[in-house]
Amino acid sequence: MGNLSLFLQHLTNGISLGSLYALIAIGYTMVYGILRLINFAHGDIFMLGVYLTYFGVLYTAIPWWLVFIIAPALTGLVGLLLERVAYKPLRDSPRITILISAIGASFLLQNLGIVLFGGRPRAFPVPRILNHVVKVRGVSINVITFIIPVVTILLLIGLTYFITKTKTGMAMRALSRDYETASLMGIDINRIISITFFMGSFLAAVGGIMWGARYPQLMPLMGVMPGLKSFIAAVVGGIGNIAGAVAGGFLLGLGEIMLVALLPRLTGYRDAFAFVVLIIILLFKPSGLMGTSQTEKV
Amino acid sequence: MREKRRTDLAALAALVCTVVALFLANRYLDDYKIRIINLSGIYVTLGLSMNLINGFTGLFSLGHAGFMAVGAYTVGLLTMPVSMKEMNFFFTPIVPWLANVEMGFLPALLIAGLISALLGILIGAPVLRLRDDYLAIATLGFAEIIRVVFTNTQSLTNGALGLKGIPNYTNTWWSWGVAFVTIAFTSFLIRGSYGKAFMAIREDEVAAEAMGINLFKHKVMSFAFASFFAGVAGGLLGSLLGTIDPNMFRITLTFNILLIVVLGGLGRITGTVVAAVVVTVMMEALRFLDESINLGFIELKGIPGMRMVIFSIILILVVILRREGLLTRLKGREASYAEN
Numbered sequence: 001m002g003n004l005s006l007f008l009q010h011l012t013n014g015i016s017l018g019s020l021y022a023l024i025a026i027g028y029t030m031v032y033g034i035l036r037l038i039n040f041a042h043g044d045i046f047m048l049g050v051y052l053t054y055f056g057v058l059y060t061a062i063p064w065w066l067v068f069i070i071a072p073a074l075t076g077l078v079g080l081l082l083e084r085v086a087y088k089p090l091r092d093s094p095r096i097t098i099l100i101s102a103i104g105a106s107f108l109l110q111n112l113g114i115v116l117f118g119g120r121p122r123a124f125p126v127p128r129i130l131n132h133v134v135k136v137r138g139v140s141i142n143v144i145t146f147i148i149p150v151v152t153i154l155l156l157i158g159l160t161y162f163i164t165k166t167k168t169g170m171a172m173r174a175l176s177r178d179y180e181t182a183s184l185m186g187i188d189i190n191r192i193i194s195i196t197f198f199m200g201s202f203l204a205a206v207g208g209i210m211w212g213a214r215y216p217q218l219m220p221l222m223g224v225m226p227g228l229k230s231f232i233a234a235v236v237g238g239i240g241n242i243a244g245a246v247a248g249g250f251l252l253g254l255g256e257i258m259l260v261a262l263l264p265r266l267t268g269y270r271d272a273f274a275f276v277v278l279i280i281i282l283l284f285k286p287s288g289l290m291g292t293s294q295t296e297k298v
Numbered sequence: 299m300r301e302k303r304r305t306d307l308a309a310l311a312a313l314v315c316t317v318v319a320l321f322l323a324n325r326y327l328d329d330y331k332i333r334i335i336n337l338s339g340i341y342v343t344l345g346l347s348m349n350l351i352n353g354f355t356g357l358f359s360l361g362h363a364g365f366m367a368v369g370a371y372t373v374g375l376l377t378m379p380v381s382m383k384e385m386n387f388f389f390t391p392i393v394p395w396l397a398n399v400e401m402g403f404l405p406a407l408l409i410a411g412l413i414s415a416l417l418g419i420l421i422g423a424p425v426l427r428l429r430d431d432y433l434a435i436a437t438l439g440f441a442e443i444i445r446v447v448f449t450n451t452q453s454l455t456n457g458a459l460g461l462k463g464i465p466n467y468t469n470t471w472w473s474w475g476v477a478f479v480t481i482a483f484t485s486f487l488i489r490g491s492y493g494k495a496f497m498a499i500r501e502d503e504v505a506a507e508a509m510g511i512n513l514f515k516h517k518v519m520s521f522a523f524a525s526f527f528a529g530v531a532g533g534l535l536g537s538l539l540g541t542i543d544p545n546m547f548r549i550t551l552t553f554n555i556l557l558i559v560v561l562g563g564l565g566r567i568t569g570t571v572v573a574a575v576v577v578t579v580m581m582e583a584l585r586f587l588d589e590s591i592n593l594g595f596i597e598l599k600g601i602p603g604m605r606m607v608i609f610s611i612i613l614i615l616v617v618i619l620r621r622e623g624l625l626t627r628l629k630g631r632e633a634s635y636a637e638n
Contacts, residue, residue, distance in 0.1 A: 038431045089618045095430045096358050100560055101617045107553055108610035114603030220603075224549075228442075231435065272446040275439035282436055283424050 005139040010261040011254075016145045016214065018253025019152035023207030024230035025237070025245035026159065027079075027200025033176035033240035034196055036095065040102040041082060042204060043227015044109035047220065049075040049205025050124065050212045051117050057125045064127050072205035079201025080194045082109075088190075113220030121219045124212035131213060144213045151210065155203060156246060163242065168195060176240060225271065229256075232278040238288025247289060252277065309485075313478060320470045332470060333538070334582050339473030340534050341574040343480045345558040346567065347527035350484060352556075353564035354493065355520040356500025357426065358434040360552050364441030365414045365525045367448060367547035369532030371455055372410035374464040374542055376401050382463045389459065390452040403467040407476075407533045414529025415522045422521035426514070438549060448544040460543025461536075468538035476534060477571075480527050484567055487523070496520050497565070554581075557613050577609075584608065 024046055031039045052074055056067035086105045090098040130144050163169035171192050174182040183189050211226065212218065233252045237244025252274055260267050281288065323335055344362065351359045375383075375396055383392055391397075425436045448455045455461070487493050495516045498506040507513050536542045554577070562573030587604040 036431075038435065086614055086618070096352075096356070096564075097617055099358060099431055099434060100556065101614055103553065103556065104610050104613035104617065107550075107606060108614065111603040111606035111610060115601050115607055119602055228435075228438075232439075235432075235435070268450040269446055272443045275443050278439050279425065279436055282428055282432060286428065286432070 005137070008139050009141065010257055012139075012141055012145050014254035014257035015250065016148040016253075017257055018250035019149045020207050020211050020214070020226070020249075021230045021233045021253045022246040022249025023152055023155065023210075024204050024226060025233040025249045026242055027204045028231050028234040029237070029239055029242055029245040030172075030196050030200045032234065034172065034179075034193060035087070035091075035098075037087065037098055038102060038231065039087075039200075040099070040227075041086075041105040041109055042200065043223035043225075043230070044106050044113070045075060045079050045082070045201045045223070046204040046208045046211075046227060047113060047223030048078060048109060049201070049208035050218055050222070051113065051220075052205070053209050053212065054122060054124060054218055064125075068206075068209055071209070072202045075205035075208075076198040076202035079197040079204075083193060083197040088193075110220055110224070117218075117220055119220060121217050124216035124218055126213045126216055142214075144210070148210045148214065151206070155206065159199075159203075159242065162199075168192065172196060229274045232274045235278060235288055236281050238290040241288070241290050244288055244290035309482075316474060316478075320474055324470055334579060335470050336468055336473040336534075336538050337582075338575045338578040339470065339477040340468075340531050340538070341555070341558060341578050342474075342477040342571050343527050343531040343534070344555045345562060345570040345574040346477075346480045346484050347524040347531065348555045349559045349562070349565065349567070349570050350487075350496075350527075351520055351524045352559055353566070353570075354488060354500065355496040355517065357517060357520070358430050359437040359521070359524070360434050360549065360556070361421070361437035361441040361525075362528050362555050363547040363549060363551040364437075364444035365418065365528035366532030366535065366551065367441075367444055367544065368414045368417055369410040369529030370536030370542050370547075371448065371461070372413050372529070373403075373406045373533030374461045374536045375399070375455075376406035376409060377403060377465050377467065377537065378461065378463065379465070386456055386459075386461055386463065387453070389456070392456075393453050396454070403465075403472070403537065407530050410533040411526040411530040414532070415526035418522045418525025419518055422518045422525075423514075426517040426521060438552075441547070441549070441552065445544050445547050448547075455544070458544060460541060460546075462541045464536055464540050464542065466537060466540050468534045473534055473538070476530055481567065481571065483523075483527075488567070492516065492519065500565070557609060560613060560616055581605070581609075 024042065027042050027045075028039060031037060031042070049072055053067055053071040056062060056071050057064050060067070062070065082105055086101050087098055090101055126144075130147060131142065133140050133142050135141075163172060171182070171187045172195070174185065174187060175189065175192050179189075208223075229252060230249065233248035234245045235248070236251060237246065237248030239245075255277065256270060256273050259273050260270055320335070323332065327335070344366070348359075348362055351357050376399055378386070379400055380398055383397060386392075421437070421440050425433060425440070428436055449458050451457065488496070495506070495511045498509065498511055499513060499516060503513060532547075558573045558577050559570060561577060562569030562571070584605045587608065588602045
């Protein structure tokens with residue numbers, strides 16, 4: 001295998017990992033845009049999505065492609081419920097309080113995962129169509145590596161249409177711009193926030209399914225690292241900005257794969273890479289690559 | 299003035315009671331219970347040090363596990379006998395400047411605290427200008443980086459293998475002695491002008507700055523003090539357990555301390571102390587939830603993870619229903635302190 005084909009392989013791997021980060025990051029960025037809250041539990045919602053798919057495929061008669069739609073929808077409902085229970089009562093409290101609640105929710109979901117699904121890793125049932133290796137000009141690539149970016153791009157197009165063209169999307173943008181004025185304009189805040197959580201969780205679950213197909217090992221704590229890294233992707237891109245979250249996701253995914261590929265000596269530091277990027281970004285461009293800087297109101 | 303004297307008397311009484319209790323405990327209780335008492339003391343120190351940053355200064359930091367790791371490894375490496383070190387580092391030999399070091403517990407603890415504090419200053423200086431959630435995630439990131447680095451520096455920390463055979467110097471006198479030093483230090487700090495400045499920063503940064511408080515200096519100072527005690531507590535913990543590895547110092551550990559701080563009340567000293575003891579004891583007492591128990595006529599199957607589910611629910615409920623913490627009724631005076 002030549003150097004170029006090897007490089008191409010790393011590139012596709014990076015892009016597919018980046019797409020997954022991007023999908024999860026969107027949920028973070030949408031929630032942050034509206035509530036100014038880091039939804040710490042988002043990574044665990046992602047985990048829940050994977051497990052729901054797992055049980056749907058293995059223990060129900062529903063065909064797998066339908067499960068791939070139903071499971072994210074259910075996950076979306078869980079996300080919506082989470083907001084109602086753990087965040088809504090605290091909407092007017094100091095940010096530190098709601099952040100603690102988010103951390104509590106995250107640990108609750110993780111440990112509920114351990115209680116309900118057991119701590120032992122499970123193997124994700126990947127449909128054959130999504131999981132076979134093809135050779136393109138000497139580069140052997142798993143089909144899923146192609147499918148992931150395609151699905152991500154399709155979802156992004158849908159999301160962009162929704163945010164820019166529909167009335168609900170417009171309400172969402174209004175809410176993220178100015179919370180109080182938007183509510184004075186007759187926007188039903190609770191409805192919009194619920195929709196936001198539903199959509200973010202839905203996308204995270206879709207990302208989760210593809211994650212499961214790519215790295216088919218399920219564990220209750222599997223959401224922690226992807227969750228943190230995707231959050232970092234959202235911050236790197238400029239939190240609150242959907243295009244930024246996607247860009248950040250790709251940057252992080254590619255960077256991580258390339259770091260391991262080009263500097264194998266640093267493989268052990270793979271998990272630290274994202275955090276180093278985060279801290280550099282926060283220090284030099286706190287509003288992220290595409291974010292708008294906010295002036296502080298006194 | 300009289301009120302202050304009464305507080306001091308109460309503190310003295312508490313100190314005497316604890317000393318007597320510890321004395322009796324050491325005589326009559328078994329090893330397992332002594333271990334819980336030790337853990338309680340260590341968690342008092344940890345809870346107070348986190349409360350200093352999160353509760354009093356209002357900076358949301360989630361980096362405690364990282365500082366504890368630094369402290370635990372420092373104490374472990376400094377107190378471990380030379381022969382034990384050779385056994386631990388069979389994979390890659392230890393760096394030469396640490397190979398022949400073996401010192402007493404007190405200097406090792408102090409060095410652990412100082413290294414932690416230094417690291418706290420190094421980390422704090424750049425990131426402390428971030429606010430709330432950004433600061434939380436940045437400090438969490440640093441803790442995670444420390445863990446990853448410790449996993450990879452084979453010749454310094456023995457990597458993922460961890461350290462085994464750290465001498466068990468920690469006993470109830472050490473753990474509670476340090477806890478009392480922390481309590482006294484925090485109380486004096488909070489009563490003095492530094493404490494007032496910390497709380498002013500918590501209430502309103504802009505106003506505090508306008509009053510002439512040097513934000514940067516005070517934030518870094520609070521962070522350094524907290525990291526110092528976190529490092530010392532980490533050292534105590536490492537010496538209590540005898541075995542440490544980088545995966546002990548995950549965010550779960552920080553979560554436990556956060557639970558203590560929130561239950562005790564942000565910015566409450568007595569509350570934190572009580573919460574630390576209650577949470578530590580409960581963590582052990584609720585262990586039956588995770589393990590199977592045989593009642594003779596029926597065997598209840600334990601569900602691993604149930605314990606943490608309950609603790610997470612408690613945390614969320616406390617945050618939603620009683621933001622000031624569960625234990626504020628115990629002491630009205632301190633509450634008014636924080637509110638004034």
